[in-house]
Amino acid sequence: MKDFDTDVLVVGAGPVGLTLAMDLASRGVRVTIVETRRYAEPPNVKCNHVAARSMETFRRLGVAQALRNAGLPADHPNDVVFRTSVCGTELTRIPIPCRRDRYSATGGPDTWWPTPEPPHRINQIFLEPLLLQHAASLAQVTLLNRTQCMSFEQGDGFVTATLRSLDTDAEQHITAGFLVGCDGGSSGVRKLMGAKLEGTAVIQRVQSTYIRAPQLKAMIPQPLAWSYYSVNPRRCGTMFAIDGHDTWLVHNHLNPNEPEFDSVDRDWSIKQILGVPQDFEYEVISKEDWVGRRLVADKFRDRNVFIAGDAAHLWVPYAGYGMNAGIADATNLAWVLAARVQGWGGEVILDAYEAERMPITMQVSNFAMEHAAKMIKARSAVPANIEAADTQGQQAREAIGREAYELNVQQFCCAGLNFGYxxxxxxxxxxxxxxxxxxxxxxxxxxxxxxxxxxxxxxxxxxxxxxxxxxxxxxxxxxxxxxxxxxxxxxxxxxxxxxxxxxxxxxxxxxxxxxxxxxxxxxxxxxxxxxxxxxxxxxxxxxxxxxx
Missing domain, CATH: 3.40.30.120 (Glutaredoxin)
Known part of the structure; x- marks a missing residue:
C-alpha cells in the first residue's frame, strides 16, 4: 500500500472519524481526513456523555486524562435529577460522582465499574476540540478542511476519491487503500456505496435549544446536577449543564399529538421545563429541531469502502450510546484495517467488521427504541396533581419518582451496554x-x-x-x-x-x-x-x- 497517497481516507472529522484516525495512526497507518468544516470550527452541542468503553479507547490513545480535565467543573455533581421542573420539587435522584471523585467514589449505582476508565460526562463542544488537537499533532495524520468528498471509484484493492475544495472549487484525486465514511446521518459515502437505512423513521420529535442563562444556576435548588428531567402536565423535557455556570442545553420532547415542530411554542415550553417566570430572560446560542429514529444501514461495507457511526446507524440518543457506538465501530475497524495495511491480516479479517458490529448495532438500537417508548409513555401519564401541595400530590410525586428511578438508572448506569455485548x-x-x-x-x-x-x-x-x-x-x-x-x-x-x-x-x-x-x-x-x-x-x- 506504499504506492497510495494514503493508507486510509476518512471522510468526516467528528468524534468517530477522529477516533478512527488516531487509532490507525497509533498503529503506524497513514491517514487522511476530509472535513467540510473549517479547522477547529466549533461542533454542535450534542453528545453529553463518554461511555466507559470509549474512555478505555481514549486511555489507549493517550487522551483520556485531557478529556477528564475538561467539561464541567471538577466538583460539579454529575447526578441525574427528576423534578416537577428544573427549579421545582425533586422527585428522585440518580447519584453519579463528579469527575473529582470519579475514581474514588463508592456506594452509587455506577461506582463499581470493572474498568480503569469509568464514564465521563462531557459535552461534545469540549470533547471534539481535544480529539482534533491530538489527531492534528500526529505525524501519520493529514487533515484536509473545507474539503468535500464528491465521489469515489474502486479498483483492485484501492479506492480513488474525487475531492473538492469548498473555498476554491478546485478538485483533486486521492488514492487510498481504504475509505471510511464517518460523515454523519446524511452520509454521502453511505449513499455512494449504495447502502440504505432501514428501520423506524420517526420515534419522537425534539426541540433542542442551547441557551445562556447566567441567573439560572442560583435559582436551581441544591444540590446541582448534570442532567435535569422536568416532569409536569404542561411540558416534559430535559436539561443538561454544559459548562456548569452559564450554559445549558434544553430538550423539549414533543408529545405524540404534536407532529409539527412549529405547533409548539419554543419559548413557553422552555420556561415550563425550567419552572421560571414568563419574564425570565435567556440568550439562545443555537437551536435545532430533530427527529429520533431507529435506522440501521443494510450494509456497512462495499469492498474497500466502509461506514461507521451515524453514517451506519441512527437512533434515539438514550443511554448515551449514539456517539459511543460510533467510537466502538472505529475501535473495531481500526485494528483490522491496520492488519491489512501491515500485511499480517488476510482479506477475511475485513469481513469481521460488518459481521461483528451490525448485530450489536441492531441490539443496541432496539434497547434505545424500547427505552424511548417507555419514556414517551411515562411523559403522557404525568398525574395532573403532581405539583399539588397536599397528601395526594406528595403520593403522586413519590410514585413517579420510584418509576423514574427504576426506568432510568439502567440508562445512565448502563454497565450492560458498556461491558456485556x-x-x-x-x-x-x-x-x-x-x-x-x-x-x-x-x-x-x-x-x-x-x-x-x-x-x-x-x-x-x-x-x-x-x-x-x-x-x-x-x-x-x-x-x-x-x-x-x-x-x-x-x-x-x-x-x-x-x-x-x-x-x-x-x-x-x-x-x-x-x-x-x-x-x-x-x-x-x-x-x-x-x-x-x-x-x-x-x-x-x-x-x-x-x-x-
Missing part, C-alpha cells in the same frame, strides 16, 4: 461450546467466551490489564507451566504482533478466567481460550487473522 458468528473468532451470557442495558455477567470483552483486572505490578495489551494479540498465561512456544513461533513466522503476559500473582483476577490460556485481541475482546494450545497453533493464528 459480545461478538458471535465472526469469521475471526475461535468459538467453543459455551454460549456467551445474555446482557441488558444495565447488567451483564463477566465472561471469557470468545467474542466477549476480556474482564478487566489489575496486574501484580499495578498496571491495568488493558495497558499491557499489545497492538495485535495478547496471550494471557495463568499457569507458568502452560507451553506457548508453538503460538509464539507461529506469530513470528506470520509477523503477527503478539504480547505474552504471565498473570500469576495478581490479587484481583476475576473468576471468569477459568482457563490456563486466554488469547485477547487489541480491541479487548477474547479471540480464543483453552488449557493448552491446539496441536496446530499456526492454523489457529491463521483463523484469527483472516488468513485461513
Amino acid at each position: 459480545f461478538y458471535t458468528h465472526s469469521p475471526i473468532l475461535a468459538a467453543d461450546d459455551e454460549p456467551a451470557p445474555a446482557y441488558s442495558m444495565g447488567g451483564f455477567t463477566e465472561s471469557t467466551v470468545p467474542g466477549c470483552r476480556a474482564p478487566h483486572f489489575w496486574l501484580a505490578d499495578g498496571r491495568s490489564l488493558y495497558d499491557a495489551f499489545g497492538p495485535g494479540y495478547t496471550l494471557l498465561r495463568f499457569d507458568a507451566k502452560a507451553d506457548i512456544a508453538s503460538c509464539a513461533t507461529a506469530a513470528r513466522e506470520q509477523k503477527v504482533p503478539l504480547e505474552v503476559i504471565d498473570v500469576q500473582g495478581s490479587p484481583s483476577i476475576p473468576a471468569a478466567y477459568r482457563h490456563r490460556l486466554v488469547l485477547c485481541r487489541t480491541d479487548q475482546h477474547v479471540a480464543w481460550r483453552g488449557d493448552a494450545l491446539p496441536n496446530d497453533a499456526l492454523a489457529l493464528l491463521k483463523l484469527l487473522t483472516g488468513r485461513h
Whole structure:
C-alpha cells in the first residue's frame, strides 16, 4: 500500500472519524481526513456523555486524562435529577460522582465499574476540540478542511476519491487503500456505496435549544446536577449543564399529538421545563429541531469502502450510546484495517467488521427504541396533581419518582451496554461450546467466551490489564507451566504482533478466567481460550487473522 497517497481516507472529522484516525495512526497507518468544516470550527452541542468503553479507547490513545480535565467543573455533581421542573420539587435522584471523585467514589449505582476508565460526562463542544488537537499533532495524520468528498471509484484493492475544495472549487484525486465514511446521518459515502437505512423513521420529535442563562444556576435548588428531567402536565423535557455556570442545553420532547415542530411554542415550553417566570430572560446560542429514529444501514461495507457511526446507524440518543457506538465501530475497524495495511491480516479479517458490529448495532438500537417508548409513555401519564401541595400530590410525586428511578438508572448506569455485548458468528473468532451470557442495558455477567470483552483486572505490578495489551494479540498465561512456544513461533513466522503476559500473582483476577490460556485481541475482546494450545497453533493464528 506504499504506492497510495494514503493508507486510509476518512471522510468526516467528528468524534468517530477522529477516533478512527488516531487509532490507525497509533498503529503506524497513514491517514487522511476530509472535513467540510473549517479547522477547529466549533461542533454542535450534542453528545453529553463518554461511555466507559470509549474512555478505555481514549486511555489507549493517550487522551483520556485531557478529556477528564475538561467539561464541567471538577466538583460539579454529575447526578441525574427528576423534578416537577428544573427549579421545582425533586422527585428522585440518580447519584453519579463528579469527575473529582470519579475514581474514588463508592456506594452509587455506577461506582463499581470493572474498568480503569469509568464514564465521563462531557459535552461534545469540549470533547471534539481535544480529539482534533491530538489527531492534528500526529505525524501519520493529514487533515484536509473545507474539503468535500464528491465521489469515489474502486479498483483492485484501492479506492480513488474525487475531492473538492469548498473555498476554491478546485478538485483533486486521492488514492487510498481504504475509505471510511464517518460523515454523519446524511452520509454521502453511505449513499455512494449504495447502502440504505432501514428501520423506524420517526420515534419522537425534539426541540433542542442551547441557551445562556447566567441567573439560572442560583435559582436551581441544591444540590446541582448534570442532567435535569422536568416532569409536569404542561411540558416534559430535559436539561443538561454544559459548562456548569452559564450554559445549558434544553430538550423539549414533543408529545405524540404534536407532529409539527412549529405547533409548539419554543419559548413557553422552555420556561415550563425550567419552572421560571414568563419574564425570565435567556440568550439562545443555537437551536435545532430533530427527529429520533431507529435506522440501521443494510450494509456497512462495499469492498474497500466502509461506514461507521451515524453514517451506519441512527437512533434515539438514550443511554448515551449514539456517539459511543460510533467510537466502538472505529475501535473495531481500526485494528483490522491496520492488519491489512501491515500485511499480517488476510482479506477475511475485513469481513469481521460488518459481521461483528451490525448485530450489536441492531441490539443496541432496539434497547434505545424500547427505552424511548417507555419514556414517551411515562411523559403522557404525568398525574395532573403532581405539583399539588397536599397528601395526594406528595403520593403522586413519590410514585413517579420510584418509576423514574427504576426506568432510568439502567440508562445512565448502563454497565450492560458498556461491558456485556459480545461478538458471535465472526469469521475471526475461535468459538467453543459455551454460549456467551445474555446482557441488558444495565447488567451483564463477566465472561471469557470468545467474542466477549476480556474482564478487566489489575496486574501484580499495578498496571491495568488493558495497558499491557499489545497492538495485535495478547496471550494471557495463568499457569507458568502452560507451553506457548508453538503460538509464539507461529506469530513470528506470520509477523503477527503478539504480547505474552504471565498473570500469576495478581490479587484481583476475576473468576471468569477459568482457563490456563486466554488469547485477547487489541480491541479487548477474547479471540480464543483453552488449557493448552491446539496441536496446530499456526492454523489457529491463521483463523484469527483472516488468513485461513
